Amino acid sequence: GESVGLHLPTLSVQEGDNSIINCAYSNSASDYFIWYKQESGKGPQFIIDIRSNMDKRQGQRVTVLLNKTVKHLSLQIAATQPGDSAVYFCAENIGSGGSYIPTFGRGTSLIVHP
Amino acid sequence: DTGVSQDPRHKITKRGQNVTFRCDPISEHNRLYWYRQTLGQGPEFLTYFQNEAQLEKSRLLSDRFSAERPKGSFSTLEIQRTEQGDSAMYLCASSLVSRTSGDNEQFFGPGTRLTVL
Numbered sequence: 001g002e003s004v005g006l007h008l009p010t011l012s013v014q015e016g017d018n019s020i021i022n023c024a025y026s027n028s029a030s031d032y033f034i035w036y037k038q039e040s041g042k043g044p045q046f047i048i049d050i051r052s053n054m055d056k057r058q059g060q061r062v063t064v065l066l067n068k069t070v071k072h073l074s075l076q077i078a079a080t081q082p083g084d085s086a087v088y089f090c091a092e093n094i095g096s097g098g099s100y101i102p103t104f105g106r107g108t109s110l111i112v113h114p
Numbered sequence: 115d116t117g118v119s120q121d122p123r124h125k126i127t128k129r130g131q132n133v134t135f136r137c138d139p140i141s142e143h144n145r146l147y148w149y150r151q152t153l154g155q156g157p158e159f160l161t162y163f164q165n166e167a168q169l170e171k172s173r174l175l176s177d178r179f180s181a182e183r184p185k186g187s188f189s190t191l192e193i194q195r196t197e198q199g200d201s202a203m204y205l206c207a208s209s210l211v212s213r214t215s216g217d218n219e220q221f222f223g224p225g226t227r228l229t230v231l
Contacts, residue, residue: 009154043205043206043222044157089156100168100209100220101147103154 012111019107023090028071032093034102035064035075039086040090047075077110085112103110116140120206122206126229127196134192135226139208146189147220148181149205150174158203163189164211196230205229 013019015103025033031052036044048059050066050073057064063076087109091102117140127133139146145164148222149157161171165186178196183189193200197218204227207220 039222043118043207043225045116045222046219049219091156101159101162102220106154106160107156 009106010109010111012113013080015080015082015112015114017080019075019080019084019110019112021075021077021088021110023073023075023105023108025071025073025090025092025105027092027103030070030092030103032100033064033066033073034091035062035073036089036091036104037084037086038089038107042090079110080110081105082112082114085110115122116221116223118206118208118221120204120223120226122226123224124227126231127192128231129196129198131196132192132194133196133228134190135204135206136226137189137191137206137208137223139189139206140210141187143208143210143221143226145209145211145220146183146187147207147209148189148191149207151203151205151225152201160191172225194229200231201228201230 034049035047037047038044048062048064050057050064055066061078065074087107089104089107091104093100093102119138121136147162148160151157158174159172161181163183166183178194181191203225205222205225207222209220
């Protein structure tokens with residue numbers, strides 16, 4: 001399943017499918033990007049990050065792709081599990097001088113059906 | 115549990131009252147951030163500290179809001195004369211910044227949900 005972020009804030013997939021969550025960021029000067037997972041009643045939890053000198057980074061079951069040309073970020077989750085159900089946010093870093101002050105996107109709700 | 119704690123978890127108050135929230139970061143972390151999150155939106159940055167120094171404040175942080183981190187450990191966020199528009203989740207996060215690696219992953223607390231009646 002695939003989302004287009006702001007235009008489709010909910011993504012429903014079946015357990016075992018791959019999920020793709022998309023994010024369009026706004027500032028071409030942003031050089032650091034993070035995906036967060038937020039479960040109900042909890043604060044955001046870091047999933048994976050990527051710097052602007054890379055276009056792909058892989059973690060455990062997750063991959064982040066960065067396309068700076070079109071200012072687009074995606075999070076791919078392999079073999080989605082019910083525990084992956086949450087709201088996913090991308091965040092871009094627009095800080096400078098060593099500060100990191102993320103600007104969060106609106107978020108996409110991922111629902112995984114068993 | 116990320117190691118960042120916030121108290122209280124929920125606060126209901128009447129318009130015009132003052133409220134204070136507390137955040138206890140991960141003990142070795144030198145940076146502490148406050149965010150506000152409304153339903154369906156991502157967190158919005160309010161302010162951050164490095165040790166006890168408040169280094170940056172968002173324009174979202176009106177004069178009614180004040181934050182402190184007096185000993186470089188826990189932090190408090192006070193809202194004076196609360197308004198209904200202040201109803202939100204207030205999140206705290208901490209991180210460890212070093213000379214070699216710069217700022218690192220932020221660990222978020224569970225948040226304090228404020229309801230202003």
